[in-house]
Amino acid sequence: xxxxxxxxxxxxxxxxxxxxxxxxxxxxxxxxxxxxxxxxxxxxxxxxxxxxxxxxxxxxxxxxxxxxxxxxxxxxxxxxxxxxxxxxxxxxxxxxxxxxxxxxxxxxxxxxxxxxxxxxxxxxxxxxxxxxxxxxxxxxxxxxxxxxxxxxxxxxxxxxxxxxxxxxxxxx
Numbered sequence: 001x002x003x004x005x006x007x008x009x010x011x012x013x014x015x016x017x018x019x020x021x022x023x024x025x026x027x028x029x030x031x032x033x034x035x036x037x038x039x040x041x042x043x044x045x046x047x048x049x050x051x052x053x054x055x056x057x058x059x060x061x062x063x064x065x066x067x068x069x070x071x072x073x074x075x076x077x078x079x080x081x082x083x084x085x086x087x088x089x090x091x092x093x094x095x096x097x098x099x100x101x102x103x104x105x106x107x108x109x110x111x112x113x114x115x116x117x118x119x120x121x122x123x124x125x126x127x128x129x130x131x132x133x134x135x136x137x138x139x140x141x142x143x144x145x146x147x148x149x150x151x152x153x154x155x156x157x158x159x160x161x162x163x164x165x166x167x168x169x170x171x172x
Contacts, residue, residue, distance in 0.1 A: 001138075001155070002121065002123065002137065002138040002152065002155050002156075003137055003138065004104075004120065004121040004137055004138070006104075006121075006155060006156045006159035006160065007159055007160055008101055008102055008120065009053070009102060009103070009104050009120075009121060009156050009160075010053065010054060010096075010098055010102040010103070011053065011054035011055070011056065011092075011093075011096065011098055011102060011103045011104070012048065012053060012054075012055055012056075012103075012104045012105075012106070012152065012153060012156065013055075013056045013057070013058055013089065013092070013103060013104070013105045013106070013115070013119075014055075014056070014057050014058075014105075014106050014149060015057075015058065015059055015085075015105075015106065015107040015108060015109075015111075015112050016035070016057055016059035016061050016066060017035070017059065017060075017061055017108075017144075018108035018109055018125065018127070018128070018144040018145070019106050019107060019108050019124075019125055019144045019145075019148065019149065020037065020038070020041055020057065020144070020145065020149050021035040021036045021037060021144070021145045022035075022036045022143070022144060022145030022146070023108070023127060023143075023144055023145070032063065033063060035061070035063065035065070035066060036145050037069055037145075038145055038146060038147055038149065038150070040147050040150040041147060041148075041149035041150045041153075042069075042073055043150070043172070044149060044150040044153035044154055044157075045070070045073050045075065045149065045153065046073045046074055046172060047153070047157070047168070047169055048153045048156070048157060049073075049074050049075065050074075050168045051157060051160075051162040051165075051168070052162075053153075053156070053157075054077065054096055054098075055075055055077070055153075056075070056077035056078070056079065056092055057070060057075070057077070057078050057079065057080075058079045058082050058085045058088045058089060058092070058115070059079065059080055059081075059082060060080075060081065060082055060083065060085075060111060061080055061081075062080055062081045063080070064080075066078070066080060067080060077092060079092070084114075085111060085112065085114060085115050086114035086115050086118065089105075089115045089118065089119075099120075100118050100119055100120055101119075101120035101121075102120065103119040103120060103121070104119060104120070104121040104122075104123060104152060104156065105118075105119040105121070105122055105123070106123045106124060106125070106140075106148065106149065106152060107122070107124060107128070107132055108124055108125050108127070108128040108129065108132055108144050109128070109129050109132060110129065110131060110132070112132060113131060113132065113135055116132065116135045116136065117135060121137055121138075122135055122136050122137055123136050123137060123138040123139070123140065123152050124136040124138075124139055124140065124148075125139075125140050125142060125143050125144035125146075125148035126139060126140055126141055126142055126143050126148070127143040127144055128144070138152070140152065
């Protein structure tokens with residue numbers, strides 16, 4: 001259980017590699033890395049947006065197939081090629097008038113720490129590195145790419161009384 005007042009949360013921001021995709025990457029025959037996606041994470045992401053949460057990705061990844069996947073779920077805040085994630089995070093919260101205590105961030109490795117130290121609710125997958133685990137208020141029981149996104153979204157929507165609260169929950 002996340003030890004934070006989840007009713008405050010207005011936005012959930014995810015890293016991609018090691019969080020919404022597994023931490024290992026298959027290389028295609030053309031040398032382009034292929035990411036995995038978790039269908040249950042995808043369901044939770046689109047439901048959270050329907051229920052009024054702002055969902056975003058801030059990643060160093062530059063693969064456009066990633067953008068295509070998450071745009072297909074209705075996500076508009078997809079920041080790829082983020083060399084310094086905290087700068088992108090600052091632009092994101094300014095754009096939407098968010099305060100740090102209204103944001104949850106899920107990361108798994110060292111490049112995520114600056115943002116995790118800023119947000120009100122830093123969380124991570126089970127297989128995050130030691131430094132990220134120490135910086136987190138909650139460590140999911142799920143590994144990155146295997147449902148950790150669904151885990152934190154579901155907890156947040158339940159705390160806000162929005163999980164399976166109306167017919168929007170039963171469709172894509």
